[in-house]
Amino acid sequence: MLEILTKMPAKRSAVIAGAVALGLLAIATWVLFFQSSEEPSTPVLLLGSGATFPMEQVKAWASQVSKVHPWLQVEYAGGGTGKGQNDFLLGIVDFACSDVPLKAADWEKAKAQFGGVYQLPMILGGVAVVYNIPEVPPDVNLRLTAEVLADILLGKIEYWDDPRIRELNPEVSLPRARIVFVHRSDASGTTEVFTTFLSTYSAEWREAVGAGKTVKWPLDELGRGVGAPGNPGVAQAVKTTPYSLGYVELAYAKGLGVAAIRNRAGRFVLPSADSIRAAAAGAVSITDAGANLADLRILESILSSSSPEAYPIASPSYLLVKSPSAYPPEKRKAIAAFLEFVFSRGQSSENIVEGYVPIPESWRQLGLQAASKFKE
């Protein structure tokens, strides 16, 4: 080969060299222009784990996004907020979902490890206060305040016809029946949101019981509290127990009496997609999703939203992604496509699973800004 080349006239080898150079240039242009703008030819998988609360929605997005981008596959394993945050910090998942932002120390750790972390509120949920009082007609919604709820659950208000409940519901005839309280028997983010709500409004509740995934319910000791597993369990128990009161995620409130709750502005509001979104829109604004969100106390600010339309027991779920430089190029492209879908088309009503609430416009922009960083 070498001999042939050296024996060749100079002109001919120049032509060959030119052709080779042209070919290389063509390949380079093709790679630069087509490969980068076109979708990857091999499938890319994004693996996530974390909160079970948004699981239905995340799985739905995963299946929707694969229809738009056939090269993109998203697997979401669930396992709980704790597992999600842990997997994320260990670097064995591409994204995580969490009901709360990373604690300050974990955020520092993630930032040092991945060069940054975005915590993007992606979906909202609301907790409905449900009851079963046969005497109250289905088209009437009982009105309750956080203070009255706290006193019921502290055992201070024992009967449905207590003057303080009657005072809030002058036009409803309430029976003299003992209130039975149904709560979650398993550790639950729903319990945490509900008890955080009570703690925000009632100092006595904050001191006596506090907030958490499981709490020591005072009514259990008085024999008027019962536990049930999961949202379906609580909904079923309330349905079958006359004069009971409970709390469930909005999607499970169907067929039960739902209470209108008084918000910071003094209005009684029923849980709905609009009223829950209004609560989030009235919350503290997030200017940088890459910052430490734990100090913003976002949940507390939603629970005490001053917007008159806000339903006060609402909470967001967060999508956690590393900084773009922490991903290989094809995963970076996949994250960009997934974020772009979740924060645009993913929020439209036909792509939202029943019981979840799309996020307000300001949070969508936050997500899209993050997505654009992954495209650079």
Next chain:
Amino acid sequence: MRLHSLKRAVLDRVFLAVTASATLALLAVGAFIVAISAVESFPVIAALGPALFIEPPGLPGGEFGGLGPVLVSTAVIVSLGVLVGSLIGVPVGILMSECRGSWLARAADAALQAISEIPSVVVGLVVFVVLVLPMRTPSAIAAAVSLCITALPYIAAQTRESLAAIPLSYREAAFSLGLPRWKAVLRLLVPMNARGVATAVLLGGARALGETAPVLFTAGAAFSAFYGLIGPSSTLSLLIFYFAPSPYENWRRLAWAAVLLLVALTIVLSSAVRRLSRGVKM
């Protein structure tokens, strides 16, 4: 004297009754497991038919879907784990049987004993630290490695036992022909005992198929597709672990279908083991 024999007869009957009822209770437990998994998974199997073996699981709260990708992943992970487990376990079993009493055999015996007594969740955690963290992803490989470790003691022990069952006279015959020891083992004893080795491999397979704890940290929980050896994966038992306690009716039914499949596969494997191990073929 008569009183004594009466007492004896009564005690005899009582003892028989106690053992018989305990046996019946055991049979009832077995029958109950099969029956309840058949009843609970019936709606899925009736609704899906062959799609159960093809489709991926449905969305939470939606349609049933199927177990297709999970079956593929399970087959790949279990057969890879058992293959590697056999490549290590069978020679170790031969060594333990043929060089009985040597320090190496004693050490191997102690090591296998230790592995089989360690709770399998520990195996999962160790593989998580050694493989999953450096690879930065859970994977089918990591799951296969942890299943391989759990199946290894069973494969080695079964191989040793089946070789030990060959009468000494065959060994003596081999040696009297002037065969060196390795040739005697490889050319005569192992082929004579092919069924024993097959039993060991199947036993390892049955073991690996049912284990959940080793794959908990290592496989990931990717149920929608098979993503290759270094991609996240899943097994039938892992699907049961994730789907059975979920609040979604369709997932719980799928978990029951997986239970029925596992029960059926285990029964098939263990009856094959029993049939093969019925005796050494001379």
